[in-house]
Amino acid sequence: MERFGIPVRIVGDFDFYEYGKGVWATRATTIPSVKIETLGIRALRISGSLKPTTAFLRIVGKYASKNVVYLNKSSGLSFLKGSVIQGVCGDMRGYVVVRTENDILGCGMCKEGSLISQIPKKYRPDSSWI
Amino acid sequence: MKIEAYKDIIPDFEEFRRIMATPQPYWMRVNTLKISEKDLIARLENKGFRFERYRDWNAYMIVESPVKHPGATFEHSLGYYYIQDFASMIPPIVLKPRKGERILDMAAAPGSKTTQIAAMVDDSATIVANDIRDDRIRALAGNVERVGATSVIITRGDARAKRFGMTFDRILLDAPCTGEGVVRKTPRKREPDLREHIKFSKMQMRMVENAYRHLKDGGVMVYSTCTYNPLENEHVVQYAVDEVGFVPLQIDIDIPYERGVREWRERSFEGIWDKVIRVYPHRINTGGMFIALLKK
Numbered sequence: 474m475e476r477f478g479i480p481v482r483i484v485g486d487f488d489f490y491e492y493g494k495g496v497w498a499t500r501a502t503t504i505p506s507v508k509i510e511t512l513g514i515r516a517l518r519i520s521g522s523l524k525p526t527t528a529f530l531r532i533v534g535k536y537a538s539k540n541v542v543y544l545n546k547s548s549g550l551s552f553l554k555g556s557v558i559q560g561v562c563g564d565m566r567g568y569v570v571v572r573t574e575n576d577i578l579g580c581g582m583c584k585e586g587s588l589i590s591q592i593p594k595k596y597r598p599d600s601s602w603i
Numbered sequence: 604m605k606i607e608a609y610k611d612i613i614p615d616f617e618e619f620r621r622i623m624a625t626p627q628p629y630w631m632r633v634n635t636l637k638i639s640e641k642d643l644i645a646r647l648e649n650k651g652f653r654f655e656r657y658r659d660w661n662a663y664m665i666v667e668s669p670v671k672h673p674g675a676t677f678e679h680s681l682g683y684y685y686i687q688d689f690a691s692m693i694p695p696i697v698l699k700p701r702k703g704e705r706i707l708d709m710a711a712a713p714g715s716k717t718t719q720i721a722a723m724v725d726d727s728a729t730i731v732a733n734d735i736r737d738d739r740i741r742a743l744a745g746n747v748e749r750v751g752a753t754s755v756i757i758t759r760g761d762a763r764a765k766r767f768g769m770t771f772d773r774i775l776l777d778a779p780c781t782g783e784g785v786v787r788k789t790p791r792k793r794e795p796d797l798r799e800h801i802k803f804s805k806m807q808m809r810m811v812e813n814a815y816r817h818l819k820d821g822g823v824m825v826y827s828t829c830t831y832n833p834l835e836n837e838h839v840v841q842y843a844v845d846e847v848g849f850v851p852l853q854i855d856i857d858i859p860y861e862r863g864v865r866e867w868r869e870r871s872f873e874g875i876w877d878k879v880i881r882v883y884p885h886r887i888n889t890g891g892m893f894i895a896l897l898k899k
């Protein structure tokens with residue numbers, strides 16, 4: 474979260490646990506001593522490197538001050554649909570928080586100047602949405 | 604049972620029957636973990652939605668929707684609101700969860716009430732949400748993630764027997780039931796018969812016993828169902844009081860409701876019928892709900 478300049482007072486509200494292929498963020502204070510299915514919300518995926526999840530960025534991303542890409546409404550929609558957006562990354566590289574003026578859209582990746590959408594399928598809009 | 608079987612216990616039965624034949628409107632709740640009510644309502648009204656708010660509550664009847672299903676919006680995908688019947692919002696309100704508490708939702712999927720509880724405590728509690736079915740747990744996990752409720756821990760198990768390894772300040776048992784109160788939303792081919800009511804009733808009693816085991820002394824449980832048959836409602840609560848050791852509490856809530864059923868087919872529910880409440884569809888155009896508040 475340092476990468477995004479999210480203040481410690483925000484991140485400090487959560488406890489982070491590594492299990493399975495992820496790091497989970499929770500505000501629960503007692504963890505039951507039985508097998509659990511989920512523990513709060515997955516904040517990072519571990520697959521070689523650490524990748525922030527869209528779901529967690531949608532919670533804390535509004536506090537990000539670094540590595541943030543602002544999109545207008547129409548490129549925001551293309552981003553959600555999974556398109557590559559050109560000309561918005563500047564000199565940023567790696568994972569970024571992608572947002573519009575009002576909404577945190579989720580996780581993107583800046584690579585060679587292109588913004589590549591990391592929005593999981595379940596959050597991609599259907600053509601019937603308004 | 605056929606809905607006619609409840610003629611003597613449901614007041615204004617003709618009006619009840621009339622409303623049951625009409626489609627049930629959608630209700631929704633703003634997810635205050637992510638956005639303020641004012642901002643979201645303005646955004647959705649801009650898109651062509653029209654709402655009727657219940658008093659000053661975070662409960663909005665959708666009277667006009669520009670899309671067929673009111674969840675087909677970006678705002679919904681961003682987790683800014685939750686489509687949930689008004690009647691289904693009542694059990695968490697009666698439960699009154701507080702910040703910092705340990706709360707168990709024993710039959711939680713798909714998570715309408717779990718996510719409502721998380722919003723009520725501002726995501727600052729320990730909320731264990733349990734269900735038995737894998738597919739429904741996936742839906743629950745999806746909703747928890749969408750609304751951003753990090754205080755929720757999901758477990759899978761049989762609410763009749765599962766040991767959670769801890770005790771709780773509050774428990775919600777929104778029990779599996781024959782669902783007579785949701786037929787306006789999900790029509791079905793035939794009514795449940797007596798055998799099914801009895802089968803569910805027995806299952807509910809086992810769940811009540813397990814809830815008692817997991818409640819700390821002085822803790823409270825809300826028992827709710829979305830069905831009308833007293834065998835799954837007053838009868839289960841009577842058992843909870845007479846056989847399990849719960850104490851029934853008066854419910855203090857400002858909505859139109861009916862008291863419980865006093866007698867049903869030679870069973871009498873003295874001592875609890877005037878504490879439990881029934882929410883009927885023909886009062887403010889909702890589904891049906893039964894709610895009891897019990898203390899250990």
Ligand SMILES: C[S@@+](CC[C@H](N)C(=O)[O-])C[C@H]1O[C@@H](n2cnc3c(N)ncnc32)[C@H](O)[C@@H]1O
Nearest residue numbers: 710711712713714715716734735761762777779
């Ligand atoms: C009335 S629904 C719960 C609705 C949920 N509380 C909500 O507000 O979204 C009942 C749930 O009980 C679950 N269930 C059925 N039998 C169960 C059992 N033995 N143990 C735990 N859950 C069970 C079902 O899978 C179903 O999701």
